[in-house]
Amino acid sequence: MPPSSNKPVFNALASPITETPPTPKRTDPANHPIKGLNLAILFSSLTLVSFLSMLDTSIIGTAIPHITSDFHALADIGWYVSAYTLGAATLQPLSGKLYTFFSTKLVFLSFVFMFEAGSLICGVASSSAVFIVGRAVAGLGVSGILNGALTVIAASVEKSRSPMYTGFFFAVAQMGVVVGPLVGGGLTQLVSWRWCFYLNLPAGGVAALILTFIHFPEVVKKEPVSFALLRKVAPELDLFGFVLFVPPSILFILALQFGSGNTYAWDSATVVGCLVGSGVLFVLFILWEWKMGDRAMIPGNLFKKRVVSVSYAFGICNAICMLVASNFLPTFFQAVKGDGPSLSGVHLLPSILGQLLFTMSTGALVSKLGYYLPWAFGGSVILTIGNGLVSTFSSTTSVGKWVGYQIVMGVGRGVILQLPLIAVQNAVAPPQIPIAMAVLVFIQNFGVSIGITISNAVFAQTLIKAVRRYAPSISPQAVLDAGSIAGAVRDLAIGHEGELDGILRAYSEGLSNVFYLLVGFSCAAVVLSLGMGWVDVRKKKETGKPTEDPQVKAEKMEG
Template sequence: MTQPKSEAAPEQPAAAPGGPGEPEPRSPREIRLVMIGLVIAMLLAMLDNLIVGTAMPTIVGELHGSEHMSWVVTAYTLATAASTPIWGKVGDLYGRKGSFLTSIAIFLLGSALSGLSQSMTELIAFRAVQGLGAGGLMVGVMSIMGALVAPRDRGKYQGMFAAVMALATVGGPLIGGFITDHLSWRWTFYVNLPLGAVALAFIVIVLKLPKVRSNAKIDYFGAVLLTVGITSMVLITTWGGHEYAWGSKQILGLAALSAASLIGFCYVEQRVDEPVIPLGLFKNRNFTMVSVIGFIVGFSMFGAVTFLPTYQQIVQGASATNSGLLLMPMMFGMLVISLVVGQAVSKTGKYRIYPIIGTAVMAGGSLLLSTLGTETSRFTSACYMVVLGAGMGFLMQITMLVAQNSVELKDMGVASSSATLFRTIGGSFGVALFGSLFTNRVTESMKAVPGFNAGGGGEGSAQMSPAKLKELKGPLLDAYQHGISNGMHTVFLWGAVISLVAVAAALFLREIPLRGGGQPGQAKPEQHLEAAV
């Protein structure tokens, strides 16, 4: 049996700047120019779904086929999740610059074709192409930054990515609404083309990375098994409780297929020279713990982003027009703390305390949000959102930083794609689980109300349309608002409980010195080896 060549990588980070496990020194000007391209690429990946989501009612109205509307999002999500680990491995084996440029080109091709779609079937197919490219955007951004900047100095730049996330979350719905109202829904896709062209130009002209030539072959069988496993998991979380009951044969069949595929994947990965995800990475305690933390961060963040606007619109009477602004307090907390933590890590080289604080604050923010009621003021709920956002700010960049610091430079793409994948899957599970809890709690709260219709969309339904909501008056509206508040209580109370798992994982992290920076007292290679075991 051939052992994977990269299994020992997590335990052997190099300490000498410019060494085989260390990025080559770069001038600040070169890094800043490359960062412009990376930031634009990340903005493309994050803005797309938010912009398109605002335009969906118009798209469905023109192309018809509302019964397939969910697949416009699902096709993109599936392709992104399934391709993420493969892009990471391709970058490690054949060069990060080439794989990143390819992913941008595929994303732009999918965007152009989506804008030209003449039917829902075409749109769904082209969104899958777009998602295939998007899977390489986030991985490419993080792995290229890992190849350019030593972990010790990375915090100086990672705050920009937190700012992009905040900008995309707030600005995406606003931009989507403006484009749909004043241009055409097709421009929600075409807008990617000039941005992508700028990103391509910066990366082609400015980015200089050593050429990688590998005779190794991609583990296609493992990639297929992983793709089937991830796809089945995403479909379970997408369809469960909506298209099919959780105990239906379709959902149980997908669960069995996912389990069998992932077990087969683990078996295959131990027997190939270049596994898609080297299982040896998980022998490193820090890599395993930040994977758990990243999963739970995705779980909590996407749950909050999904259900907080519902509460603010239905219970607090906020406008749905500028829905991105409703999340601004949470994004503000995330941005400020992420910037502060990034600078602190670069100055001190210490990071272990931040995941511990962040997971505890995230749990506290979820607990505060579980107290939201019909009488809670907008100011109070905004303060609670700031707390949750601050907790995430401690974690968003640190989890990626620790994952990348746990591997050699040659495995940077795999580390970046794994961290991204766990966060993506966590978000998918979070939306599905919280959605079921929310719907069940609202339904239970409304059963005693006259006029309640358990079938989706009727009066009192947890999935009420905006038109129906406007028709509610008096006691029925009060009861529905109480039902929404009860649903929020259940969602965030469970979110607080699940966050405690992240707190426990953070406590198991070890303070392994960050590579690079040339600071006095930095650990020697043998000290890294002792700390990693």
């Protein structure tokens, strides 16, 4: 295919480039498919690395109680998750542009190296602060792994077989999220929570080593890396937008963390200053992105489409409900119920299996029946009921109740998990799909960063107040320092045995308020689902009539 200097250049998750100084030359990946053993090795290695990156999002849940106890930093729970998801969100839009202009292999292996380095820092961390840094570095690495793998797969297989490979890739990679709590609980109980991160080193290292010696087909021809190329590409990367985005994000999370962890009062100059500074810098970021237009890190034209913007908001609510619950439920089973890490992972199986079963079945049913809006609405209602039921958990909750309530919550999460992606794909013209998907992943990660920090603030503040009310002889700071493993929580009552029930009640109340917050997010999802578009996503049979342009169809749908 001849080079084009007038059309935008895309890769699997890249943003459209309307002015392209380097002008990469297009090649047709279907002309250069990989077959046989080479394809099997390449595909397996890419899938393994992506599985590890997804595993890292949930494996920490059952390990958090031990981590907080080892570091005496219960108030840092929010950072353990938000640092990772914020890192993943920060470089997500930028990573697509890097894959557009630079060697796919070089960029992908660079992100894998960053992920491995972050995992190593987490494994050897001697303090909560070092651990948080490691999580942030690992998150930065993850930001380019998934979309890089999809880019390589698209260039490596025949177009007719690409959907099959992509579907299998997603199925295996997302299993990492599902089995994370079980793996994390087992490693924490049998070896150490540090092996939740050491695990990535040999597995990811071997995969990266194999990928180093395998040829990566390119979707577009790339110029060799040079300072001249860097100078030409730099204006297209919206680096200034990236610089403007990071500080306000960190300042906002710092404000929530400082206030919730009793480091500073909520009305202190430090907390208020962080919030004001964050707000001012966010305004500057939005103004800059508007000025950059299609070259922006986050193109604003996508948000002008009602179905897309509503689906983005729906996706944020969904992601927050899933990851906040995954990271706080182990605290209930370990701190309140007295489970060990492995058993707490096993006790999460009702929600895990419910989610897994309905994620797969809902995707198949939407493909068969066509319309996703009823599933989005119904799944959100079920999730709201499930979150409400889980909010009633206490030290006296029976096995039948905590199993049944988790199943309801898991079914709701499974039904709606992939619906934002389906809605966005069908709301934009085909050339816009890559950037639309990149922004969806970006805002979900960023939303989770904020949501988990707010949840942690709710939990910590409720716990402090509840301990003063139900166990007045126990220091709230001692509770925060104890973390949330079963033994440490019960050791708080040594010499105050009569107040153990009060301590457990305080933990239960803190967790209940977290799930009340999730009820709010899932209620918002119910309302948002009604604006996601009444669209039949089934492929229409050829009738000999001209096919309506997808962009026109999307605009009619919004109207």
